[in-house]
Amino acid sequence: MKNLTNDLYLTEYRKILARINKKGPAMHALSDEELQAKTPYFRDLLAHGKTTDDILIEAYAVIREAAGRVLGMFPFDVQVIGAIALHKGKIAEMRTGEGKTLVATMPLYLNALTGKSTILVTMNEYLAARDGHQMSALFSFMGLTTGIDVQEDPREKLTPAMKRKIYASDIVYATHGVLGFDYLLQNLGASKKDQYLRDYYYVIIDEADSVLLDSAQTPLVISGKPKVSSNLYGMADDFIQILKKDRDYVVDEEKDCYLTGAGAKRAERYFRLDNLYAQQNFELLRHIILALHAHTLFERERQYVVEGDKIELLDFQTGRIMDSTKLSAGMHQALEAKEHVPITQESRAMASITYQSFFHLFPRIAGMSGTAHVDAREFQEIYGLDVVTIPTNHPIARVDEKDLVYYNEESMLAAVLREVKDTHKTGQPVLVIASSILRTERFSEQLLRAGIPHNVLNAYNTAKEAEIIREAGQRNAVTIATAIAGRGTDIRLGPGINELGGLSVIGLGRMDNRRQEQQARGRAGRQGNNGSSRFYVCLEDEIVRRYGAERLQDIAAHHTGIAPAKVRRQINGAQLTGEATARTARRSTMEFGESMKAQRDLVYRMRNRLIQEGRTDKDYYMSIEEEVIDAFLKDCGRSLDPAMAARFIMDNITYSLRDFPEESETATTERAKRYLLNCASRRFDEKKSQIRTKRQLVNFFRLMTLKALDNAWIEQVDYLQQLRQAITGRAYAQRNIMFEYHREAYASFRKMTLDVKRHMMRNIFLGEIRYDEEGKASVLLP
Known part of the structure; x- marks a missing residue:
């Protein structure tokens, strides 16, 4: 069925391609000035009712011809087919080396003609800067501006004004992280000067599977003022040491973990509690769950590394260290306690969004990837995106050898070393892609002992990435890498290498999913070149340890050498289980995120309305104050007396109470x-x-209201982060934790809305505006 659907798409796109090709000679005959004049011509057509679909054929013919003139690269037919798929809102699966950067220029040009926000998202700053600079010449030739939202000098901080200029460009190149954080930061701004984003319209996501799937569980979090340090991290970490898996806690198929009934009883005895799940023990329970996660779900050298006395997080897909990034809601501090490094202060989450929620903000979305079809169903279910596999420009000449399966790591590494030695003698370049950073280090040590010169590309030396990758296709080159080498990098073969057999890719260990392995194989044999690939796997691979049967590790300990076919099936089965678990976890993240998404959308719409409008009418504010007073009287019940009324006035309305209220004025709720x-x-x-x-009045009311809204929302975001961690503790009681989470999230949001109104009116009544000698105003919050 998938093949049939793909064929139908390709049949449709080839018809469009034929019409584009027919216009080729006419475009070629145009002068540069005539070709450039097509941009205002297309914009005029769109302004008078035409759609981008209506002008696609001629616009693609124009930008294709311009690419040939400016870049010296005239897009192939298959590249045009990929570009059509991108405009149609699909994920175009194109093999490595098929020129996805050039493919994207066509739909970017077409959609930028609308004057609306048009963005290309890449995986890292290096690619965003490289692609943006390379393609800006083409767009400039056609009269369009290009913005690159990357800090090429790490010491430079982009101001809102600089950001505004970037996002005002016709076409913007950015990373998914920067784009998401810019969205959150803008929605923390207090005035129009702090706003720089245009309304979202069209986005192309390069390496879409990495961004939309592999990064889907990592929320973007803006942290603010730190909380008071807690000594519960060390206490909880000590407690976790006495627990036993399955007896005291369970790690479920969604890779979440929670205490069993026995584990909860053990905690109550250890901490001398009557009920671990009582409200007053919320913080302790949260720290216990965090410590449990740190020890069961996070592995050193896989999700993080320890450098000096700091925990540094690793990008799941690339293996890169994520600078200046911490886990939220106390998880980072739990890892620090686990590794016995100094515990940093836990920051308060001020704003948060997942990539799933963020990219749903775009009306039009498309993606590119070399390995998307494996998860085509998930793309459709979560994002509504179909995957279209685009044919290659040249037949694939790469030879993909069968996996070699070993019982243990020692035997596997010895076999890989023999193959690297034999291949290196011929001068053929070798790229060894390992399943973990630890394996890159171990194999590097073996190569050093064998006297084979090589480069290592992993989380510890990404600064030399471009240089290492450039050399990876040269004669006698041996390169060891994590999956970092498989994304957005271009390995070009040196002179005579194709005749030697091209690049030889060796996979060291079964990877977390088949997409990573396909991406690794795709480093060889680009654009019809020769190449080869083979994976060496064993029972001690991490994916087998986590998802395979426990008896497999006993087999690995008592056998050596090459394993039979049934072992290969067990290893492949563990990988499939891992993929299914990851899909379930991503769906769980999306479901947990629904409450945050709904609340965030409401709050951000309210903020934008406040910034744009700035109301000062009395009836509006007095209606809000009436709600605040009603809530106060409800809490008081029938026991309100003059002293309580006076206290409310001095706390919420004015510090100067002229007359103490009479008994008769508070005798009933109505009075x-x-x-x-x-x-x-x-x-x-x-x-x-x-x-x-009038202007100062508008600004005063706006500021007082925004401060109330922002402070309440920061508390709510932080609470939801903590609730997400702690709620899993209720699973042992057979409760539906998703229902429990959404119920409590909704209850806390209702409380937040009242807090906003109360603090908003308190800020307005008790806040002060002062003037200096020059008449400049400053505002003091109560």
């Missing part, structure tokens, strides 16, 4: 409400009279 509303009304008029200009 008390009338009295408090009258006090609020007088204070409102008094506050407005103190502010000199």
Whole structure:
């Protein structure tokens, strides 16, 4: 069925291609000036009712001809087919070396003609800068501007004004991380000067499977003022040491973990508690769950490394160290306690979004990848994106050898060393792609002992990435890498290498999923060149340790050499289980994120409305104050007395209480409400009279309201982060933790909305605006 659907798409796109090709000679006959004049011509057509679909054929013919003139690269037919798929909102699966960077220029040009936001997202800063600079010449020739949202000088901090200029460009190149953080940061701004993003319209995501799937479980989090340090991290870490798997805690198929009933009882005895799950023990429970996660779900050299006295996180897909990045909601501090390094302060989450939620903000989305079809169903279910496999420009000449399966790592590494030695003698370049950083280090040591010169590309030396990759296809080159080498990098063969057999790719260990292995194989045999690939796997591969049967490790310990076919099936089965687990975890992340998404969208819309409008009408604010007073009176019940009313006024309305309320003024709820509303009304008029200009009045009300909203939202985001960690503790009681999470998230949001109104009116009533000798105003919050 998948093949049939793909064939139908390709049949449709080839018809469009034929019409584009027919226009080729006419475009070639145009002068540079005539070709450039097509851009304002297309824009005029769009302004008068035409759609991008209507002008696609001629626009593609134009930009194709321009690419040939400016870049010296005239897109092949298959590249045009890929470009058509991208405009149609598909994920174009194109093999490594098929020129995806050039393919993207066609839909970017077409969609930028609308004048709306058009963005290409890449995996890292190096690729964003490289592709943006390379393709900007083409877009400039056609009268379009290009923005590159990358800090090429790490010491440079991009200001909102600089960001505004970048995002005002017709076409923007950025990384998925920068783009997501810019969205969050803008929505923390207090005025129009802090806003720089245009409304989202069209985005192309390069390496879409890495961004939309592999990074889907990692939320983007903006952290703010740190919380008070807690000594519970060390205590919880000590407690975790006495627990036993399956008896005291369970790691489920979604790679989550929680205490069993026995584990909860053990915690109650250890910490001398009556009920671990009582509300007053929320923080302790959270720290226990964090420590449990640190020891069971996070592995050193896989998800993180320890450098000096710091925990450094690793990018799952690339193996790169993620600079200045920490896990949120206390998870980073739990890892620090586990590794016995100094525990840093836990920051408060101020804003958060997952990539799943973020890219759903775009009305039009497309993607490119060399390995998307394996997860085509998930792309369709979560993002509504179909995968279209694009034919290669030249037949694939690479030879993919059968896997060689060994019982243990020692036998496997010895076999790989023999193959590298034999291949190296011929001068053929070798790229060894290992399943973990630890394996790159171990194999590097073996090569050093064997006297074979080589380069290592992993999380510890990414600064030399471009140089190492350039050399990887040269004669006698031996390169060891993690999956970092398989994304967005171009290994070109040196002179005479194709005749030697091209690049030889050796996979060292079964990887987490088949996509990573396909990407690794794809480093060889680009554009019809020769090449070969083979994977060496064993029962001690991490994917087998995590998802294979426990008896397999006993077999590995008592056997050596090459393993039979049934062992290969066990290893492949572990990989399939790992893939299924990852899909389930991504779906769980998406489901947990629904509450945050709904609340975030509501809050951000409210913020934008506040920034754009700036209301000062009394009726609006007094209706909000009425809600605040109603809530106060409800909490008081029938016991309101003059002293309580006076306390409320001094805490929320004015510090200067002229007359103490009479008994008769608070005798009933109705009278008390009338009295408090009258006090609020007088204070409102008094506050407005103190502010000199209309503009200052608007800014004052806006600032007071935004501060109340932002402070409440920061507390809510932080609470939801903590709740997500702690809620798994309820699984042992057979509760539906998803239902529990959404129920509590909704209850906390309702409480937050009232807190916003209360603090908003308190800020307005008690906040002060002061003027200096020059008449400049400054605002003091209460």
